[in-house]
Amino acid sequence: MSLVQIRKSANASARDLRRFLPTTREEMAARGWSELDVLLVSGDAYVDHPAFGAAIIGRFLEARGFRVGIIAQPDWRSTDDLLRMGVPRLFVGITAGNMDSMLNKLTAQKKVRSEDQYSPGGRTGLRPNRASIVYGNLCRQAFPGVPLVLGGIEASLRRIAHYDYWSDQVRRSVLLDAKADLLIFGMGERPVWEVADRLRRGEDIRALRDVRGTGFVMRKGEWEKIEPSRFTSDGKTVILPSYEEAARDKTAFAEMSRAFQYETNPGNGRPILQPHGAEAVYFNPPAQPLETSDMDELYDLPFARAAHFSYSEPIPAFETVKHSIVTMRGCFGGCTFCSITEHEGRVIQSRSAESVLREIRALRRMDDFRGTISDLGGPTANMYMMKCKDPEIERKCRRLSCVHPEVCENLGTDHGPLLDLMRKAREAEGVKKVFLASGIRYDLAERSPEFIEELARFHTGGQLSVAPEHSKKDVLDRMKKPGVESYERFAEQFQCASEEAGKNQFLVPYFISGHPGSTLRDMVDLALWLKKGGMRPRQVQDFIPTPMSMATCMYYTGIDPFTRKPVYTAKDMHEKRLQKALLLYWDPAHHDEAREALIKAGRGDLIGSKPHCLVPPATGKGSMPMAMKRARREQSRCGKGPRKPNEVRR
Known part of the structure; x- marks a missing residue:
């Protein structure tokens, strides 16, 4: 939320200035505050709802007696927006928002998205690229000497050396580039409370080195003394391949990714250290998960369940979850x-x-x-x-x-x-x-016929989304997804339950094209499986290598980090489009690319007008133009005019 938006807010004084966490001096004054303890800076619009990270952390700290303010989507070209509520007493918390800022901006084909779901009116351009880094450096300018704490999903998933799809390079830990004092990873309630409480009691930010779920930078001459772990249960520090090694050697990157994954259980996870040149990033074990009573307390907080009153346009993401x-x-x-x-x-x-x-x-x-x-x-x-x-x-x-x-x-x-x-x-x-x-995890659901029965009878509105993702076992194993037989059993159970409930309902299956391990021939087999089942999927996701996921490691390195064996990956943008076109074999808009894909896969026999074929030929007998001409002749003989584009005769 920029200063311009605030100035344009209609009759703000007539609104309840205490309903939301403060975003302006006026709202602070309404609470009788002269300064903040904690300032949260977010790349998302401010929606006071538990589905939005900044709101849930802000309300959580507020409930523990901290004076918290939020600045949403500040103008990153100057420090003016950041300074409008003064200098916070304890720390500045920074989050890029509910999504990684690059994933929020660009598609799998690296094209700019037409909408930002977390901005007013879905408008784009209200947050910078790599928002955690930009906001971190901007806050350093605005608040010299004030501790900076980085959090949110972008910081969490970029906390060690990671492959960045949009720049096609290995980038170093975001903690270094954002110039933050601490990075909170994972769901941050426990760590942020401990950090805020210890700062309130007078501890120096540089002394907070033992908070679970946090990481910090170690300088030259400090990290080299750490004794590395030798066994899975010794509790000592796991030293990952350095950033330089991971960037230079794909085998080292795969080993880094594999080792990291095995330290994510709060029960046995060990500290992690990764050298970056003369410095290193050090991460404590993950924070302990919340108990049911903690979760209840969190969601009982007094959320306004609304977008801040200064917005005149709806926030699309909020409209979806409100x-x-x-x-x-x-x-x-x-x-x-x-x-x-x-x-x-x-x-x-x-x-x-x-x-x-x-x-x-x-x-x-x-x-x-x-x-x-x-x-x-x-x-x-x-x-x-x-x-x-x-x-x-x-x-x-x-x-x-x-x-x-x-x-x-x-x-x-x-x-x-x-x-x-x-x-x-x-x-x-x-x-x-x-x-x-x-x-719905269907391999779990099929274990409970009663659940499927009630799901179909009471909790499905005609369509139910599920995610089989693929049909080939080798590809599903790379994904760590159950075999397609599990999906087929669930589909049959759901259909029977729907019929017994007297409802005409359908599954809407999601699929991924271009996933590591999936070849054009695999996608042909998937398309044939879809056609055999009478499925014409519309929910098709072109695989996007997001930071830190193991599939991203496979995409970048060509190595399965679990088996340490080579894995094929479609990297060329054109091949990615061909794989997606095979999933959309039924759509004439994708026929040209589907035909090309079939020829490249050595399955030109599937181009034609016979029942077993996937797509019609481009020209001649059986082609779409010939079929359209034949349909027009039949309509003319019957004395009927041509159908309107969306007309369906019954």
């Missing part, structure tokens, strides 16, 4: 293309049913709530309340996925708590419909 409820965080799936696990952790942290029902009552008080909860879930809706059967096993476990290559025998997969929550939510006063729109 009537949704988060029930849990974390994911034990370990999918290699996803960064949820690296940021939120593998341990599922769930709210109680009572907490969710309290939030439903808060939803009912919103003027535009009409009784429909758009989503009851989280990263994976049906992982709610699931956990290891033995806490001691969970503490010692070093598996990177609880469900791949098969569901762990120690994992509790009971859907009972979720079923109870679903029933209570839909029976709550003022609620007409409750959808589960978050991802």
Whole structure:
């Protein structure tokens, strides 16, 4: 939010200046504050809702007695916006926002996106590229001597040397480039509270070197004395290949990525150090996950559940989630293309049913709530309340996925708590419909026919999104996803349950093209599988190598870090488009590229008008132009005029 936006806000004095965390001196004065303890700087618009990171951290600190203000999307060409509420007493917290700023800006084809979902009106250009770095350096200018603490998903996923897809190079830790004193990684409530409390008690920021879930820079002559770990249980520091090694040698990059992954369990994760030239970045073990009581307290905070009153345009991301409820965080799936696990952790942290029902009552008080909860879930809706059967096993476990290559025998997969929550939510006063729109892990769901039955009968609005991603076992193994047979079993169960409920419902499957390990021939096989099943997917994701994911490591190095064996990856932009075109074989707009892909894959036999073919020929018998001419002749003989473009005759 810029100064111009604030000045243009209509009749701000008539608004409740205490409803939101302060963004101006006027709002500070309404609370009787002359200075802030903590200033949060965010790349997103300020929406006071628990789905937005800056808001949840701000409210969390406020509840612990800290005076917190937020500056959203400041003008990064000067320090004026940053200084409008004065110098904070304890520290400045910096986040790029709910998404990595480069992923927010550019597509898989490296084209600028037409919309920024986290900005007013979806407008682009309100945040800089590599926002964590830009904001960090700007805050250094604005607040000399004030501690800077970096956080959010961009900082979390760029905390060690990492491959940056958009510049096609290995970049060093964002902690160094942002010139921050500390970096908080993962979900930051516990670390940020400890940091704020210790600073309030007079400790120097340079003394805060033992806070779990944080990292800092070690200078020359300091880090060299650290004794490296030799065993997985010795608790000593794991020294990763240096930034220079990782940037120079792809094998070293793969080893760095592999070693890093095995230190993400809070129960047994060891400190990590990575040299960067004469300096090094040092990271303490991950913070302990929140208990259910902690989660309840977090979501009971007095969120306004609205965008700040200074905005005259809607925030698209907020419009999507405003009537949704988060029930849990974390994911034990370990999918290699996803960064949820690296940021939120593998341990599922769930709210109680009572907490969710309290939030439903808060939803009912919103003027535009009409009784429909758009989503009851989280990263994976049906992982709610699931956990290891033995806490001691969970503490010692070093598996990177609880469900791949098969569901762990120690994992509790009971859907009972979720079923109870679903029933209570839909029976709550003022609620007409409750959808589960978050991802459904179908290899877990098929273990509970009762869950599938209730999902189909009460919680699906005609379509249910699921993510089989591919059909080939080798590719699915690279993804750490279950075999396609699991999806097929779930699809059959869901269809039967829908029919029994008297509802005509469909699955909307998501697929990824261009994933490491997937060749053109693999995509041809996937297209044939789709055609055999009568599927015409619209939800197709061209693989994007996001920082720190293991699939990104495969993409950059050509090495599977788990097996240390070579893996094929489509890197050429044109080949990436060809792979995607095969998934969209049914769409005439993609026929030219699909034909090219089939010829390159040695499957020209699939071009034609026969039933087994994927796409028609470009010209001649069976081509689209010939089919259109034939249709026009038939219409003329029947005495009917040509159909309108979107007309469907019944």
